[in-house]
Amino acid sequence: xxxxxxxxxxxxxxxxxxxxxxxxxxxxxxxxxxxxxxxxxxxxxxxxxxxxxxxxxxxxxxxxxxxxxxxxxxxxxxxxxxxxxxxxxxxxxxxxxxxxxxxxxxxxxxxx
Amino acid sequence: xxxxxxxxxxxxxxxxxxxxxxxxxxxxxxxxxxxxxxxxxxxxxxxxxxxxxxxxxxxxxxxxxxxxxxxxxxxxxxxxxxxxxxxxxxxxxxxxxxxxxxxxxxxxx
Numbered sequence: 001x002x003x004x005x006x007x008x009x010x011x012x013x014x015x016x017x018x019x020x021x022x023x024x025x026x027x028x029x030x031x032x033x034x035x036x037x038x039x040x041x042x043x044x045x046x047x048x049x050x051x052x053x054x055x056x057x058x059x060x061x062x063x064x065x066x067x068x069x070x071x072x073x074x075x076x077x078x079x080x081x082x083x084x085x086x087x088x089x090x091x092x093x094x095x096x097x098x099x100x101x102x103x104x105x106x107x108x109x110x111x112x
Numbered sequence: 113x114x115x116x117x118x119x120x121x122x123x124x125x126x127x128x129x130x131x132x133x134x135x136x137x138x139x140x141x142x143x144x145x146x147x148x149x150x151x152x153x154x155x156x157x158x159x160x161x162x163x164x165x166x167x168x169x170x171x172x173x174x175x176x177x178x179x180x181x182x183x184x185x186x187x188x189x190x191x192x193x194x195x196x197x198x199x200x201x202x203x204x205x206x207x208x209x210x211x212x213x214x215x216x217x218x219x220x221x
Binding site: 006032034042043044046049051057059090092097098099100101102103104105106108 | 116143144146148153154155156157158161163199201203207208209211212213214
């Protein structure tokens, strides 16, 4: 069966520091991968998605970037964090057309 | 622009009191509508996929239905463990999914 792992679960970082969040999927090949941010009490905002290695589409201009160095690995990065980057970050995967997404347990990011 | 709204924003039920959650959508060419359950501090958990108007899916106390403009998640005789935020999402063209803001359900014993 397929599983998705995100780490770390929680992270506290100072303003201006770099960021690297990692997501890996097991048990499937060539998944579509997604990064979302969820503000408190709000829906999911799509940040990036990837349909293959090295293929990244950005949905929202910001100081975040994403990379997909391996088929089942998706990384969210920033060179300098802003206070507004605080939130709950979720990674998801899907495979095939019209199939549901499956989510990791998220990373709670707090910027001080 | 594809849009998804959900109502009510929050719902409090007594244990055993059945009700429905609404998801209204505006998309060009619906490819799928998805319901998720999200517990605090966790990622959304997939519940149902609906593809065409008239389709229904059931799982335990939950039943999802779909029309051309909206979907309902019916909760029959809910229990406190059904308390969660329920999210609705649609997929139209491309690889993207559009999520609604969710309905926060509380079931009191």
